[in-house]
Amino acid sequence: MKIVHYVNQFFAGIGGEDKANLTFETRDSAVGPGMLLTKLLEDAGHEAEIVTAFCGDTYAAEHVGEVLSQMEAFVREQHPDVVVLGPAFNAGRYGLVCGELAAEIRRRTGVPTVTGLYEESAAVGMFRARALIVQTGPSAAGMAAAMKKVAELVPRLARGEDIDPSEEEGVYGTERRVNRLEDEPAADRAIDVLLQLLNGVDVGTELALPDVESVPAPEPVPSLANATVALVTEGGLVPRGNPDGLSTGASERWGSYPLETLLGDPSSFESIHGGYDTQYVNESPYRLVPIDVITSLIEEGRIGRLHPRYYVTSGTATKVANCRRMGSEIAEVLRNEGVDAVVLTGT
Amino acid sequence: MAQEIERAGIPTVIITSLDTVAHSMGCWRIVRGAGVMHVTGDPSLTPTEEVRWRRRLLERALQSLEDRVTEPTVYLVDPAKEAV
Numbered sequence: 001m002k003i004v005h006y007v008n009q010f011f012a013g014i015g016g017e018d019k020a021n022l023t024f025e026t027r028d029s030a031v032g033p034g035m036l037l038t039k040l041l042e043d044a045g046h047e048a049e050i051v052t053a054f055c056g057d058t059y060a061a062e063h064v065g066e067v068l069s070q071m072e073a074f075v076r077e078q079h080p081d082v083v084v085l086g087p088a089f090n091a092g093r094y095g096l097v098c099g100e101l102a103a104e105i106r107r108r109t110g111v112p113t114v115t116g117l118y119e120e121s122a123a124v125g126m127f128r129a130r131a132l133i134v135q136t137g138p139s140a141a142g143m144a145a146a147m148k149k150v151a152e153l154v155p156r157l158a159r160g161e162d163i164d165p166s167e168e169e170g171v172y173g174t175e176r177r178v179n180r181l182e183d184e185p186a187a188d189r190a191i192d193v194l195l196q197l198l199n200g201v202d203v204g205t206e207l208a209l210p211d212v213e214s215v216p217a218p219e220p221v222p223s224l225a226n227a228t229v230a231l232v233t234e235g236g237l238v239p240r241g242n243p244d245g246l247s248t249g250a251s252e253r254w255g256s257y258p259l260e261t262l263l264g265d266p267s268s269f270e271s272i273h274g275g276y277d278t279q280y281v282n283e284s285p286y287r288l289v290p291i292d293v294i295t296s297l298i299e300e301g302r303i304g305r306l307h308p309r310y311y312v313t314s315g316t317a318t319k320v321a322n323c324r325r326m327g328s329e330i331a332e333v334l335r336n337e338g339v340d341a342v343v344l345t346g347t
Numbered sequence: 348m349a350q351e352i353e354r355a356g357i358p359t360v361i362i363t364s365l366d367t368v369a370h371s372m373g374c375w376r377i378v379r380g381a382g383v384m385h386v387t388g389d390p391s392l393t394p395t396e397e398v399r400w401r402r403r404l405l406e407r408a409l410q411s412l413e414d415r416v417t418e419p420t421v422y423l424v425d426p427a428k429e430a431v
Contacts, residue, residue, distance in 0.1 A: 020383075058383045062364060093383065096365065122368045215350050217375040218358040221412045234348065235386070280385040286401065287388025293401045302409065313348075327351025335355050341412045343405075344349050346363035347383050 001041075001158040003050045004080040004111075005034040006071065006101055008094045011086075011140075012054035017277035020093075022056030024070045033143055037084065040151035048154075051078055058276070061093035068104050075109050081158035087116025087146045088123070090138045090317050092275060099127035106131065112157035116146045117172075120319055128172045132163060135170050138317070227340035230307035231259065232330060234315030235281065235288040235347045236273030248274030249316035254326045256309040256333075263291050275316025276347050288345055307339050315346065349374050360408045362386055366421045376411040378404065378422045400424070 009019040011032040030038045030050035041048040053074050060067045075083060083105050085098035095117050102113040107130070116134035117124050124133060132153070136146040149170045156163060166173040182189065189206070196203050221227050238246055244255045262269055266285045271278040281288045289310055297303045311330045315323070334342065349361045353375060360376040361369050364386055369377045380386030387404055389397050407422045414420075 062382060092365070092368075096368065122371065126367070126371045214373050215354045215375075217416050218353050218356050220415050221358055224409055224413060232348065232352070276383050278384070280388065280390050283390070284388060284397075287385035287390075290387040290401050290405055292398065293405045296402070297405065297409070315348075323348050324351050327348030328354070330348065331352045331355035331357065334352065334357060339357060342349075342352050342357055342359040343408055343412075344352070344359055344361045345380070345386050346361055346365065346369070347386055 001046060001048055001081040001155065002078065003034075003037070003048060003154065004075050004078050004083045005030065005037065005050050005052050006083070006085045006098065007032055007034070007052065007054045008060070008086075008088075008091075008097075009054060009056045012052070014054070014056075020056040020058035020277055022054075023059055024053065024055045024067055026074055027052040027054075033087075033147060034084075036143065036147050037151055037154075040147055041154065044151065044155070046155050051080075055097070057091070057093040057097070060097040064097065064100055067097065068101065068108075071101055071105055072108050075105055075111055080111060082154050083111050083113040084150060084154065085113060085115035087134060087136050087143070087150065088121070089116070089136050089140060089142065089146070090118040090121050092122070092316060095121040095123040096126070099123035099131060099133070102131035102133070103127050114150055114153050114157060116150060119172075120317075124172055128165070129174045132157075132165055133172045135172060221341045224303050224341065225301055226304045228305040228307055228338055229294070229303050229341050229343060230334050230337075230339040231289055231291065231294065231310040232342055232344040233289055233310065233312050233346075234273075234318075235276075235312070235345060236271045236278070236314035237262075237269055237281065237285055237288050237310075237312055238272055240268055240270045242270075242272050246272060246312070247314055248272050249314050249318065251313045251315070251318045251326070252322050254311055254313040254330060256311045259289075259291050259306065259308055259310050262289060262310070263295060273314040273316060273347060275314070288347070290343075290345070294343075304340075307334070307337060358412050360411045362404065362408055370419045370421060373419055375416050375419055376408075376414075376422075377420065378408045378411060379424070380404070381424075 009022045031052040088095040088098040098115040102115040106113040116136040271281045286292045362378045364380045366379045
């Protein structure tokens with residue numbers, strides 16, 4: 001069978017964050033984890049030919065449409081039986097791109113696709129209904145286990161098997177409702193349930209509604225000229241030397257530092273974020289925390305007041321639960337300090 | 348984090364290049380930034396042009412804070428140039 005495999009610049013062996021702007025390239029052979037996939041398939045008695053496409057994470061995330069077109073063209077030219085994306089584990093940009101490619105390439109070309117993501121990845125929620133996604137651990141340390149499941153699925157997909165994610169172990173369910181015909185009409189079933197409830201019997205529910213987290217939209221600021229604005233960032237900007245020892249990622253703590261110092265001496269700050277190439281922000285921190293322009297806007301009266309400290313953590317690979325906790329801790333401080341509006345910058 | 352600050356009733360605008368993530372998470376006010384590595388900057392511009400661009404970005408962000416939004420909304424700095 002023939003497989004087209006997509007990876008990023010790191011798994012292609014080209015480089016790390018410094019090569020994240022690499023444009024789309026292809027190779028006639030398996031690369032990196034693709035070689036493991038080849039071996040697993042051959043060990044199971046399948047002949048496998050793998051060709052590879054790869055791209056830098058930042059380029060791909062910022063040019064999704066182009067990468068999709070190039071990938072589609074490559075897939076049409078190669079006539080694979082299956083397209084494998086990643087796996088991307090908990091990687092932010094790479095995960096998004098793998099999810100998008102898995103969904104769109106399948107939709108556009110009809111070729112079955114499979115990818116792999118960690119449960120905390122935003123891409124799982126975004127793509128689980130449209131793509132087959134293997135459940136993986138948080139990092140490439142779990143590559144062997146993830147590829148083992150991928151290698152088990154690939155021959156079945158190549159045979160044309162219709163895999164139901166909700167019935168398959170080790171894969172994220174779609175959370176999509178599937179219609180089925182019951183023997184009794186809904187009205188009869190509803191009365192049955194009601195009678196049982198009246199008799200104190202809890203029969204559960206036919207349909208479990210998903211837990212959709214939604215926060216009401218805050219009211220707009222009536223007039224920013226009379227408001228206090230605060231700056232928050234998940235881009236990891238801290239005073240040089242990282243005095244509070246904030247993590248480069250998988251964060252559990254946040255810090256806050258004076259904006260006056262950032263304005264007066266930007267070179268005394270640096271980004272310790274482990275998820276992107278920080279050279280541009282280190283050259284000019286206003287590319288992440290735009291205090292220069294905010295200060296001008298205050299001087300002109302467009303904004304009333306600036307909250308004197310900014311709030312920071314490093315967002316990469318940070319658990320959603322910790323993001324929520326840190327967010328609510330920061331929110332409490334801001335509310336107590338009478339902040340009216342927040343500008344939050346994310347990488 | 349933005350959602351938790353919004354939950355406290357404080358209008359929040361998130362400036363990010365990964366606006367699809369913010370949108371799918373249900374953040375209400377989103378401005379698309381200039382790139383993962385320099386979300387409120389653009390090293391391909393001269394320093395003066397960059398500050399001018401940053402200004403337009405922030406003005407878009409402030410506009411979103413004063414707008415009433417009824418659904419998660421992505422604001423673009425240059426709608427004519429940026430693909431949705």
